[in-house]
Amino acid sequence: MPHYRTRAINLKSHNLGEADKIMVMYSREHGIIRCVAKGVKKTKSSLGARMQCLTANNLLIAKGRNLDIVCQAENLECFDKVKTDLTKLSYSLYCTELISHFGTEGDSNSAGIYDLLFETFKNISVFKTTEEVLWAVLRFKLKLAEYLGYAVELETCARCNKTEQKYKTYHFFCADTGGVVCSECFLKSRKTFEIDNRHIKLFKDALNYDFPFESEYFDKNLLFSSFNILKEFISLRSDKKLKTPAIIELLC
Numbered sequence: 314m315p316h317y318r319t320r321a322i323n324l325k326s327h328n329l330g331e332a333d334k335i336m337v338m339y340s341r342e343h344g345i346i347r348c349v350a351k352g353v354k355k356t357k358s359s360l361g362a363r364m365q366c367l368t369a370n371n372l373l374i375a376k377g378r379n380l381d382i383v384c385q386a387e388n389l390e391c392f393d394k395v396k397t398d399l400t401k402l403s404y405s406l407y408c409t410e411l412i413s414h415f416g417t418e419g420d421s422n423s424a425g426i427y428d429l430l431f432e433t434f435k436n437i438s439v440f441k442t443t444e445e446v447l448w449a450v451l452r453f454k455l456k457l458a459e460y461l462g463y464a465v466e467l468e469t470c471a472r473c474n475k476t477e478q479k480y481k482t483y484h485f486f487c488a489d490t491g492g493v494v495c496s497e498c499f500l501k502s503r504k505t506f507e508i509d510n511r512h513i514k515l516f517k518d519a520l521n522y523d524f525p526f527e528s529e530y531f532d533k534n535l536l537f538s539s540f541n542i543l544k545e546f547i548s549l550r551s552d553k554k555l556k557t558p559a560i561i562e563l564l565c
């Protein structure tokens with residue numbers, strides 16, 4: 314039976330009979346993969362803890378006729394601090410829901426997307442405050458959108474492609490079009506949000522830096538409003554309703 318090796322993060326699992334599970338994972342080499350983890354529900358299973366959600370492993374996988382089979386899992390990271398904090402867990406599950414939903418088998422950007430998810434969980438693990446966690450998730454959403462070909466437009470009007478003349482800066486973000494819009498196009502746009510220079514600067518910095526290095530970024534209102542703008546932006550590009558945003562709203 315042919316085998317292959319890949320690094321993968323567990324996104325979710327489904328029970329298969331009494332002892333097995335079907336694992337849905339995001340792999341660095343192949344994008345979304347679905348594999349059977351045999352005997353994983355038995356207490357003495359050697360795979361056991363390594364098949365928990367939000368865990369990264371280096372896997373040896375056997376090619377199966379229908380589904381591939383996990384033969385060995387060498388743990389790379391458990392992200393334990395993500396799993397024991399409700400806020401961190403909810404935001405991390407939101408990230409995995411986005412990857413499950415937008416990721417595909419054989420993604421051409423699988424290495425970048427895997428590294429982004431790994432970095433995001435690592436940062437959420439070590440970050441201490443909700444503001445830092447929000448920053449990690451904002452960065453994740455912006456960069457994931459780039460990998461998926463939906464990069465947000467922050468320089469010129471996303472509708473007419475011109476630079477804002479009247480106000481010299483942008484005061485609206487259009488979630489539908491996917492970027493800042495000028496004062497003229499605002500009147501013709503739907504799903505718009507009021508923004509100011511701080512949002513634009515935050516989006517640009519979150520794309521470039523993995524830590525909120527300026528004190529202005531420790532402003533919950535700015536971070537939550539940015540989070541909600543990008544939540545709408547991403548929801549509009551999804552053909553089904555995402556479940557985790559409702560859970561996150563309960564925490565806010």
Ligand SMILES: [Zn+2]
Nearest residue numbers: 470473495498
């Ligand atoms: Zn315009």
